[in-house]
Amino acid sequence: MSQQACLKTRATTIARNRSLDFDRMTAKVTNVSAIKRVGAIEAAVAALRDMIETGKWADRLPGTRVLAVQLGVSQPTVQLALLELAEEGLLESGGERKAYRVKNRCVKSSPGNVPKARRVILLTHQALERTAESGRKVLETLHRLLMASDWDVEYRVVDFLHARAPHRNWDDVIGAEPGELVVALFGRPALAEWAIKRGVKIIFHGGVTGGFQVPMVAVKSSHLLTEAYQRLIELGHHRIVTPLCDRPPSYIESMREAVRSQLEAAGLPYSPAYHTPESKYLRQDVSWGIMESLFKRERPTALVLLDWRELVTTFCFLSCLGLKVPKDVSLVLLNDQVDAEWFLPRLARFKFPTYRMARRIKAWLEGKWEPNHMRATVPAEWVPGESLAPPPK
Template sequence: MQLQHLYRWQNLAEALIEDLTREPCRYLSGVQALGKKYQVSRITVERALDHLEQLQILLPAQRGMRREINQKALRDQAKSRGLGVGRILYICDRSLPDTNYLNRERFKAFSKLCSRENLQAEYLVLPRRLQDLKIILRDIRPKGVITVSLEAKVSEAIQKMGIRTIGLGCSSPNIKRYNVSYFHLISSGFRQAWEAGHMRVSNPLWNKSASVIERMTAELIPFFESQRMHFSPTYHLPSIHGNGPEDYHAGLAKLFSHTPPSCIIVGNFFQYLMASSFLLNAGIKVPDEVSLISISEDPHFNHLCPSIARIKNNSLAHMPAVLDYLLNRGEHPDKIDETIIESTWIPGNSLKNLS
């Protein structure tokens, strides 16, 4: 969707067409009433009405007389604009081709749900300025908005416009949100490795910020203590930064040069490929010499042979509940809370049982 810059009277004309389509009536309100309703000047209203008359939506009338609406012309104009079909925006900070595979699959699944409800799901790349986003939202007037891993202030600004908003990967307590707990994924990975008899387990973090690493460390320390295990940040949660496989390989080489782990927990499919290529080049066999566990819901893992043991979060399964909330349906349609998306353990041949 491209950002469109319209004059104020053009925005008003489009808003009137959409409102009249949603709530049909025979006569249009007066200039003063319209100005007060849409918070615009008298001149802006008059220019918008002149434009609607040119489109034959308004029938000619003497000054001061009520303006009658040409319903057939209104329907034709609404149809050409795709009105009459409610729209829900899916806002992300990256374009659809550039975002990760999971996000593309999630939008695809959500689009199918919307089409069954005679709704249209539209993907929107977050504009650089918040004001530009507000202009787009005023023009489109969506029934609801999904924000994906955006700053809390963005989701809160949308909700303040009176638009039902739900955040995926959102930290704001003022927004209904569905989140994947990275701590639950990682701790589940460690637990599964321990149950299989692995005591030397490492979860390399790839290009994570200092704040994320600090938070994960703070959450994992009491978890390790509850399992009567000693936590070492540099071993159990080593941080690797870089631009590609060479940097990732260098980080793993450093990890293996001291006390080689018997099990590695990796993140997404790309990290799995980088870890696998390092192990292959180093002559380290999976799972005989080192086991692998992934924490990802990427469906690419379904087609690997031998199979990969992994922790899968079920975010796609929650999309119907997301749509219900945006359409103000369900048992508690106005309840604002956080739902932690549960994960599922999927056994695989990449995890060797040492116990």
């Protein structure tokens, strides 16, 4: 059977399974009145922020035990929520074992002295709807937060992803004057260099700075990869593969170091060409070709994939070989993708703290927070799934 015919057959099967799965899910939630979509920490932050802004407390807040009872959450959840509000600049810590205090806030301007709307440019390398979902969700959440605070938000699309140096037309295309604020999704060294030379205040959400002093808020992929490999090695895997397609050299280096350290710590040899093959391109034919080469050499027992499209192509490749997940090959997605909910068996992956990252970027824009060492690494949550199993004998 040709690759195209196999893909078409597999797509039909997945669609039929999705329909059956949806019917089963619908039957389970018929009697549920609402589905909780906001985490406990985010809900506590929102509730406390409303209380602060409406003047419930003039100075000192009650203790975490009292607040936990009032909000109906645990004390650790309240502590994390208070820490987030302190990072936003609404609260200040009274010190160890002391209650938080409400920060002194400026009186609103009189009607004749209304400040101008603050302006920020959200910059992407391609149309927002085509960007990776994990990054897109952060920008969309940030947009909502900024609009609620009377910010003037503008979008710009500039293909900076593969630029080796700043382009002459970026001044006109981006349209940011010296001192203005820019948030770049998956930034790159050339963009960092342009912003510094131009005097633009820029922050990256993900990406690579190339040593330039540009702040960044991101989930660190090498940390996620380390956790994924630890779990797979504990199950008995050692033929684990992570393709690194269309990634910057510094990113590839950090990911390879993470894989090498985990394998060698388990007494296993590490081969960059086998465990972490790379390519300059991320395309269906490239991903398929990498899989063909690997399986001819020595069949992997586990695959950790960075991109959702890459995972779909790989799953089709496995199906054409008659291999099943996780019986024959375990799968992990090193990303956050809403479509992963449709994957059967349930996919092992990571859930990103979208709201927390958006709030941190907003706090930086408002001058209320600076990341340590120019980078704020936000931890992601491991979602176990059912696509992991011990390697076949």
